[in-house]
Amino acid sequence: MATHSHDFLGDAHDSNARRTRWVVWLSATMMVAEIVAGTLTGSMALSADGWHMATHTLALGVSALAYSFARRNNGDQRYSWGTGKVGSLAGFASALGLAAVALGILYESGLRLVEPRSVAFGEALVVAVIGLLVNLASAALLGHGHSHDGDHGHDHAHDHNLRSAYLHVLADALTSVLAIAALAAGWWFGIGWLDAAVGVVGALVILHWSRGLVIETAGVLLDRVPDQHLCDELRAKIEGPGDVTVHDWHLWAVGPGRYAAIVSATGATPSEVRRRLGDDKRIAHLTVECS
Numbered sequence: 001m002a003t004h005s006h007d008f009l010g011d012a013h014d015s016n017a018r019r020t021r022w023v024v025w026l027s028a029t030m031m032v033a034e035i036v037a038g039t040l041t042g043s044m045a046l047s048a049d050g051w052h053m054a055t056h057t058l059a060l061g062v063s064a065l066a067y068s069f070a071r072r073n074n075g076d077q078r079y080s081w082g083t084g085k086v087g088s089l090a091g092f093a094s095a096l097g098l099a100a101v102a103l104g105i106l107y108e109s110g111l112r113l114v115e116p117r118s119v120a121f122g123e124a125l126v127v128a129v130i131g132l133l134v135n136l137a138s139a140a141l142l143g144h145g146h147s148h149d150g151d152h153g154h155d156h157a158h159d160h161n162l163r164s165a166y167l168h169v170l171a172d173a174l175t176s177v178l179a180i181a182a183l184a185a186g187w188w189f190g191i192g193w194l195d196a197a198v199g200v201v202g203a204l205v206i207l208h209w210s211r212g213l214v215i216e217t218a219g220v221l222l223d224r225v226p227d228q229h230l231c232d233e234l235r236a237k238i239e240g241p242g243d244v245t246v247h248d249w250h251l252w253a254v255g256p257g258r259y260a261a262i263v264s265a266t267g268a269t270p271s272e273v274r275r276r277l278g279d280d281k282r283i284a285h286l287t288v289e290c291s
Helices: 013-041 044-072 086-114 121-146 160-189 194-221 228-239 270-277
Strands: 245-255 258-266 283-290
Touching: 013 044, 013 121, 013 160, 086 160, 086 194, 121 160, 160 194, 228 245, 228 258, 228 270, 245 283, 270 283
Parallel strands: 258 283
Antiparallel strands: 245 258
């Protein structure tokens, strides 16, 4: 008996996995460099940035493992709807981790505003610039795949795993830019408190990004209707001029840009319902019940 494929991974799954692995190696290398340099120079700011990058390296590692898990278990019949949503699960977990990191930065920055600490501005500035370059290179690698998530006309075809990794490196790039500005101001103008102040600003921006990713990925995991416009469009196709009545209609995401649908209708046969829907590539799995 023929079996129905449950391969709902995104078209760029393997390419995005390779990009993420490259970024993990770049981030891990820079993480070690910052922690070692911070320890040798006695720069608390640099050491803190290194440990901050360590948390992101861990999150990126989770993203890379999610890609591997999804591909390895893609044909496993124990996963009724395939492994296309593993990326959203990893994105949700990474977003929570990102929020935790932001809260940690916010707390530490608040302490430093109250009790300023000495910083080796010159040495820290050099390594912070190198860190920014690494972050920009990582963002370019991930951003290339991220910019193609919506190809083929699928406005909601987001690879949440790639997006979470992309936001992690953007968050690192943001904190690097703010750190460079603060370190430069402290070194050249003696404005030491700016280092902690920009830490607060960066943490709040990161919290905003993570909140958006949590909301989007949670919607996928909870089978929220992914695209109300698409839902209404497909239902209108089935009902046609009013000769068919749809009693029950469900649409949910099973992978990046791939949806499953269940239709219960009267006034038409299952084959007629399928004919009216047409060969829509977005509908990866369709169940029709007619009475």
